[in-house]
Amino acid sequence: MKLVVTADLHFNHRSGRAAADAAVEEINRTPGDVLLIVGDTAAGDGDMLERSLAGIIFSGPKLFLAGNHELWTASGDSYALFTEEMPRRVRSAGWQWLETDPFEADGVAIVGSIGWYDYAFAPPDLGIPRRFYEAKISPGAAGRLSEHAALLGDDVPASARDIVVRWNDGRHISLGRSDESFLDECLSNLRRSLTIVTASKVLAAVHHVPFAELMPPRRAPTFDFVRAFFGSPRLGEQLAGDLRVSHVLCGHTHSTADVHIGSLRAVNIGSTYTAKRVLTITL
Ligand SMILES: [Fe+2]
Numbered sequence: 001m002k003l004v005v006t007a008d009l010h011f012n013h014r015s016g017r018a019a020a021d022a023a024v025e026e027i028n029r030t031p032g033d034v035l036l037i038v039g040d041t042a043a044g045d046g047d048m049l050e051r052s053l054a055g056i057i058f059s060g061p062k063l064f065l066a067g068n069h070e071l072w073t074a075s076g077d078s079y080a081l082f083t084e085e086m087p088r089r090v091r092s093a094g095w096q097w098l099e100t101d102p103f104e105a106d107g108v109a110i111v112g113s114i115g116w117y118d119y120a121f122a123p124p125d126l127g128i129p130r131r132f133y134e135a136k137i138s139p140g141a142a143g144r145l146s147e148h149a150a151l152l153g154d155d156v157p158a159s160a161r162d163i164v165v166r167w168n169d170g171r172h173i174s175l176g177r178s179d180e181s182f183l184d185e186c187l188s189n190l191r192r193s194l195t196i197v198t199a200s201k202v203l204a205a206v207h208h209v210p211f212a213e214l215m216p217p218r219r220a221p222t223f224d225f226v227r228a229f230f231g232s233p234r235l236g237e238q239l240a241g242d243l244r245v246s247h248v249l250c251g252h253t254h255s256t257a258d259v260h261i262g263s264l265r266a267v268n269i270g271s272t273y274t275a276k277r278v279l280t281i282t283l
């Protein structure tokens with residue numbers, strides 16, 4: 001089975017639109033049996049998602065995973081968008097909602113989930129208390145905004161007060177539950193899919209990062225703060241615990257990595273806003 005796969009096309013991102021259109025052209029001329037998109041195609045509001053998917057011409061099954069950007073909505077209910085509206089819209093566009101509907105053919109299965117984050121990838125040496133990650137705002141940014149200033153306290157080191165950054169999921173996503181409990185639901189979706197499939201070989205895709213080995217290198221403190229929102233090692237533990245899983249793919253960080261972890265191959269697809277990557281993987 002030849003899988004054509006990409007991630008992070010971000011059709012809403014104006015400066016990356018030409019790259020996204022070029023990626024669609026590349027997909028349309030790439031021969032393959034199955035097509036998979038690993039999240040962050042377009043924001044949930046409006047019809048950008050439908051318009052983006054309509055440009056993709058592929059004769060085989062087309063598998064869709066949401067990324068965090070699909071959950072950005074002004075409606076105030078990202079959970080309903082993710083569990084009800086988005087699956088319906090994706091299916092009516094002719095794509096398979098891989099989050100709950102695993103794919104299987106020719107002895108190979110493909111399962112997936114958006115995956116989520118639990119701040120486990122937050123660097124402990126930043127010394128930032130957990131409540132800042134829950135609020136998705138760094139101490140320096142909280143100090144500049146009256147509605148978040150109450151987060152500050154004696155337990156925040158001076159160096160952390162210089163870190164000024166927000167993770168915008170905090171402004172555009174309302175799940176109505178903690179990030180940890182949403183991650184639990186994603187893990188449970190993956191577990192259910194792995195139970196359903198009977199193939200002896202499985203490719204698993206998650207939008208968020210499942211293994212530390214697929215994380216980008218550390219950089220400036222503002223970038224280090226947002227590592228908390230890159231993924232969770234719980235995703236990787238669950239996938240690596242199933243010996244049928246031979247490949248694990250992710251996206252989200254816009255940085256490429258391709259490593260072997262035990263007997264499985266793990267790939268961070270690594271499309272950026274301005275340079276997309278379309279991969280072909282033979283299973
Ligand atoms: Fe992205």
Ligand SMILES: [Fe+2]
Nearest residue numbers: 040067068252
């Ligand atoms: Fe993302």
